[in-house]
Amino acid sequence: MTTDYNPKAIEKKWQNRWAEDGLYEVNEDSSKPKWYALTMFPYTSGDLHIGHWYAMAPSDVHARFKRMQGFNVLHPMGFDAFGLPAENAAIQRGIHPYKWTMQNVENMRRQLKSIGAIYDWRREVITCQPKYYKWTQWFFLKLYQNGLAYRGKAPVNWCPNCQTVLANEQVLGSGGCERCSAVVIRRDLEQWFFRITKYADELMQHEGIDWPERIKIMQNHWVGRSDGTEISFSLDHQAVNESEIRVFTTRPDTTFGVTFMVLAPEHSLVTQLTTSEKKAEVEAYIAKSRRLTEIERLSTEKEKDGVFTGAYVTNRLNGDKVPIWIADYVLLGYGTGAVMAVPAHDERDFAFAKKYNLPIRVVIAPPDWQGQDLEEAYIGSGTMINSGQFDGLSDEKGIEAISDFLAERGWGGRTVSYKLRDWLISRQRYWGAPIPIIYCDGCGIVPVPEKELPVLLPEDAEFKPTGESPLKYNEQFVNTTCPQCSGKAKRETDTMDTFMCSSWYFLRYTSPNTDNMPFDENNIRYWMPVDLYTGGAEHAVMHLLYARFFTKAIRDIELVEFSEPFNRLFNQGIIIAQKQKMSKSKGNVVNPDAYVGELGADAVRTYLMFVAPWEQGGEWNDSGISGISRWFNRLWKLVINNYKAKNENTNKELKRKLHQTIKKVTDNLEAIRFNTMISTLMEFTNYLGTIKKAGSITAGEWRQSVETLLVLLAPTAPHLTEELWQRIGNSYSIHNHPWPVWDEELTKDEVITLVIQINGKMRDKLLAPASITEEEARHLTLSRQKVKTYIDDKTITKFIYIPKRLINLVVK
């Protein structure tokens, strides 16, 4: 039976067979080492594009490799199914979010199956299903009971178009909404928060986990720990109870240079402090700054402006009266919402002082400074001056000395500040997990009892084009009774940020059908933590930081025993087309289904891995994928057509090439270097091609070589190899075949090429046995005719010999 390679037919055939046999069903098995290979689950957008393939196909290859190596491999798949687009579809097209989402799931599941991955669909997780979000709510209650969830008022990013709160990460650099681009404004709302800041320091520690350096750096920037000093300025004001205003600074050594103070416009003391003649001006300024986004306020492009409140504080170190200003470059949420301004030594303060003609007092002497006015802020180091008893100290020593001095007198001291803020999880939306909280006039905030979970989303919700949450107006949902006093009460109508759903889905895969707990303890102990987590780098600070926080939080609640969910993280790059990111508007979107239909899933999988290093991302190119197709066709014929041996002696070179190939393919897979792994397999195929023509190995060697090649290629091209495996008369399934091992001794070359350089330039080559000594090499080199013409009448001043590599003669 010799037919042509027909990927369409064989792929369908084997996918059906594998599904029928449950070949990839995975169960806990303590007799095998486990391997948890996780790919970030996709959002239910409706269509599996080439970017999904780029994320999923290579990770499946790696998981299959581990499986063949004898690991019990969990490589699950599911759907991140809550989120705004489903709700927009409901508003625009009148289709219920659940229906829209599940239709998308159907389609994407079908497309996912065409990849030919080892997903065990019995373990599928869909976050919008009640059996899943019941446990999302349960975790909320656990966090609440343990003081890690709280309700608070806070200025939030509000998109007037979507009518919802956005996380900082969801606001574009331009200050627009991530989804609709409308200008985001600031607004105060009662919200639910998770106390992620409690874990700020632990989140900056990545010891013991193998993550890309740049992701760790990005997370640490996001947490933004800054060690500094808090300084109290005394306040004496009849309208205000407080007797001080505290500021945070990393430069307490410049405290004698403070010439004004700046408060955030939202600072709680501003209204009381403002004098009557300044009131109108201040109020106008506050109104103006409310319209600006945080990004705009902090932008270095924007000129710093502000308003004097008419009030003063006193600098305790030198008794100076310091005027209090407000300016929008100071944020309430960072530090104390107040900064001491030292124009001589801070760029922003300098610009501000120049603009409003405020004094500039130098307290750190710049090099060669003669007392003249500064042209610009001096932010470098130097000796303290104009600082009373601290004069003469270096700025470094001054930081210590002043901090200590303040601490002794109770005027402040060393402290730590973070950029990280608590995680705001409330969303004024329908399509998310409802926050399981009830508000009772008598009892206050009452958590929904566990036995009443899940708090279901009402099916009869009405989706208004205004975008307001339908839950708010659903009487049946809102009105309830208090679990404590049985009186009339109202439900929380906000739902949870979908990052909450994705903070624990990897736990659910271990026990997707456990119904009395979110997961089975034994299964968690068996599978977790994830051994290899792969996905896009765009999740560096959001999902990955939240998932780490969540894990640490439930560790402290004693639900799990580990601190880090993902041992090794790997970020794949982005697949582009025609030098650009793919997008519908550019019309350069590559549709994987079309290529799968024509050239096969195996070719698409292989091409995506071959095109470039996975972490780098690559450009889709039609002639590139046809190169893979050609290789498969050649391989097909090579294996199918009979081999005629013209030699009965075993071939040492073949054995060496075979073992070198096994070694390189294995090492490359382990290191996640798929492109070179594939080129190694191509080289071996080409080598077998020349062997076949010559008939230079025995029939037994031929069979062994072909079988090994198929096994090595099996993770990459699972359908093609299964078909050929069967056609050469081997038993089903190649995917249960153990991974080949190599013999290090057999990989070593017996004959080596020594490169001969003269003065560092390559002039000649020498074939020699690997066992050659330096003396022999020198002798052989000097007797070469070509070498003689170069050294001629010159003298050899140096003879460099690098065993098995080269000889370099330095001549004069």
Add this chain to the structure above:
RNA sequence: GGGGAAGUGUCGGAACUGGCAGACGAGCAUGAUUUAGGAUCAUGUGCCGAAAGGCGUGGGGGUUCAAAUCCCCCCUUCCCCA
């Protein structure tokens, strides 16, 4: 402005701890074969040069017997943050 990654043929990309630059694939060229197909096979393909040879990894300098790889300065691109 700060942080990170990267610059290698016509293109995607190889090159282990410094040791033959350009593996593998694409493209192109020539030839073979064929019931003109985006098939298959063979050969060639960094640049200059007739050749000998010389020059070549963004640019400039340095270390070294030897640099794509290490160090310093500069330029460009991309990503993240402000």
